[in-house]
Amino acid sequence: MDENLFITQIQRYSLHDGPGIRTTVFLKGCNLSCRWCHNPETQKSGPQIQYLPNRCIQCGACLQACPQKALYIEEGHMKRNAGKCAVCGACAKVCYPDATKVIGEKLALPALMETLEADRDLYEDGGGVTFSGGEPMLQAGVLSRFLPRIREAGIPVTVDTAGCVPFDWFELLLLEVDLFLYDIKMTDPLKHKEFTGVSNERILDNAARLRRAGSRLWIRTPLMHGVNDTEEDLNGLHRFLEGLSGVERLDLLPYHAYGNYKAEGIGLPSRTFQTPSDEQMRRIQEYFSDIADAVSIM
């Protein structure tokens, strides 16, 4: 099998991406563009140059290395003419402080298996591998050929998805996925389109279909104050989740701005939202307590 997943990184000993201790593979490429995205470097499907100015030592090596002459210095920092840049990675190669990096690499099945095998002792008690992103379902074809091998090796599989793909693609994986972490941001379709770039009809529909197909679901909802934590938003979400019946768990994720520096590093605008207060998070947790066996603030 000569094919690859396209990823940004592999995070070993991950505790936030499903049950137990897990290895999380972050796939690159997403068809949503959530304004609060904390992994903005996973949005674009191709390789990208990331530049983190606070790591830069202004040595100028990248300027000399660039064959396209796409780089220049402005106010002490490296700037890139995106029109000229061919994302060849010559700049990253000579950047010893790792201020400039190429984000995105191929991952073949044997290398993935080797990484997973190394951590097998940690997976007991429910752990395993989680495919996250980005939107891992955009690489459902490759996943459908990788997952049987992983499952044969006895390693449980979780997929963390925003669910905005044709349901056929889920059908490719249904038998090979032990658990879906399923992101639902809000139920109002217009607001959803405004903040994520897409409508949520397919997302909500797929969630219901996954449940009907008997898939295990943990719902994950990021909460941004003033965006999706109004009474109307919460009522809507509550109603929808009630209808979904059999959700094992609801994870409430208060917004954090950790992704901002990464957005700036790849030239995306970084927006900051407000985090709901601890008190408000507790009230929301209480409000949803009848929805799932466990409702957690992450």
Added chain:
Amino acid sequence: MASDFATHREAILEEYEEYYRDCPYDVTPVKEILDQWYEEAKDRTPYERKALVYRAAAQLCEIRIFRQSPFFFEVKTGRIRNSSQNGFPPGPGLEGWYMDKQMHYAEEFQEWIRPYRERDLIWGDIFSDLAHHSVGYDNLLAKGLKGFVQKAREQMEKQPSPAALGFYRSVIEGCEALRQIAGRFSALAQELLAGEQDQELRDNLSMIREAAKRVPWEPAESFYEALCVILFFKEMMTGLEGVAVAVLGHLDRLLEPYYIRDCERGELDYEKAKNLMAHFLIHTDARWDLTGDEFASTNNSLIIGGCDQEGNVIYNDITRMILEVYDEYELVNPKIQARISSRHPEEYFSRTAAMIAGGKNVFSFLNDDVIIASNVRMGKDLKDARLYSAGGCQEPVLDNTELNCRAFLYLSLPQLVNSFFDDSLNLFFEREDTGYEKPEHLETFEEFYENYIAKLKSIYKRLVEVLNHYGAFMREFDPCPLLSATLTGCLEKGIDMTEGGAIYNPTSMPLVGIGTAINSLLAIKEVVYDKHMLSLKELGALLQSNFEADPRMREYLLNRCPKYGMDTPEVNAFAGRIFHDLATATSGPVNNRGGRYEASLFVFYLFDWMKEQVGATSDGRLAGTALSRGMNPTDISGISNTANILHTLKKIDMTDYPGAGVLYLEMPLMKSEPGTSYLARTMKAFLEAGGSALDLNLLDPQVLKKARENPDAYKNIVVRVCGFSAYFTSLDTHIQDEIIGRTFVNG
């Protein structure tokens, strides 16, 4: 029935505080009398001169009973409050009186070590281990002091040498002195009873009156008496012997037979035993001032879990009650050394994990399989090796059969790498006759590496000679006949523990900064030998400039060179090789007690204490900054991922290191599910990976930062510093920063 601990807890702490806050009590008059006795005993053996201390304690020192406690242990010997940390320099009380007279040995040694210590190549105050010791509790409980006296008398009839005769006399003097002290406690309890109205406190006094009549002279007959013996004897040793006895024993193993017998007789039940245990354990936290500015390691430790001599796993009611006492009463000390193995029940792992997650992190974990095997590999009997404790922090010592000298002299591995660049660091080889010859050229990395190991071997060889030379003076410097009597072998041979009386007599000189050293060597291989980016000389010049000559090259060393812990086959293979080679280079020679030198990576806080004079290192570390901790990857390498580290560990054979090597894992604090199961799983993965000692720390750097700014609001945060726990806000700000700086990438 002793007074109820839960009800009286505050009053107990108050009573202790009232007494201990005035430590050290002045014992000058006692010491003056001792001086006279010493003059009169000039022609006696050192043991007999030392035994004067026991006599003085029995005849001249006041005793104190705490009415809130059912135990007796406090003799006014003049110890400082936070004592038992080091055993050196000699304390102001009776414990230091004898050693004070022999300080010329110490001064001579210190003069010898000074130039190397000043360069942070070797660290040490004294030529032997005067702390971290244990008592032969099995012998003491089973035989009583009476048994030791009887044995000594039998041996004296066999016409021993004059030295042995002196040793036996001093053992008898010591045992009789403790008998006398216990008798005084009994009498004082009787006296206090007359004025005590409170029924519960009267019960405490009655218990003391009866127990002190019998133990420790007679063998312990009950759970309560066994606890009395342990606490009394441990305190007497720290107060009188001049060595800090750190170990309170493998309690769930030692106490189980007494507990079962008492319960069967209907004299005890779980709750009563737990109440006694709480009274017993509170002593350390109550005695020490844990909120002051001092480096608040009490050194006291107890052992749970593990196995018995036959290899049967131990996890019983005593283990449970100890854990409950810590959990319910929020004890910070004694440290718990939890011996774990894959055969231990799930409850053991989940219980300790829950306590850690709940902020009651008082544990070090020791992997039975590895530590026992490492001792067997050094030629010790399997049955003896199965009975081990850890004293001070995680330094193993066999129960009853071993006098293990460790954690008193440390050697810096990174500084030794730097000696290839900075000739002034070769002063050791210039001043000492080591046989090491500096090579003309180092053409390949193999040559460089072989030379590094050769250099370590030669420095070690010389250190062995020096320690053996001074070690021979231990019989003069601080013989310990009374403590020796408890160790199997000393009475049989008529030889003090400081001279090799015990069955096993190892010494270790731990190696500091292995992570920094490995990364430095890997970097040298990469930039000098594989990629020819710099010559050795150029790299040396770069280090000399603290990287200012070429900051970009520093970034290469930091970010592009392979690092220990990154878990690639090449690096893992190199790590496996160097761990083994270092152990081989530091194992095997015979010490002055007839034991062997053993390999150790137990480094306590030396990664910080030995940093100042270590210039920039080839791994990109700046001059004067901290070295790597324990057997961990360096913090500057950014590798703190538990999975990486555990998988790397699989490639290292830690049975090469009887002196253990501590792995510190900084874990993310989970605010929500998955609860604590990940901690228990991580402990098991550590066992499966073949680790030797494990310290877990749950840190939330944001909270710690707030605690540093606003200590009053965060008084109760307990952190693992290195083999001991302390209130975070009581630590020096420099140590607080070091702990906050232990970055982690997990979660």
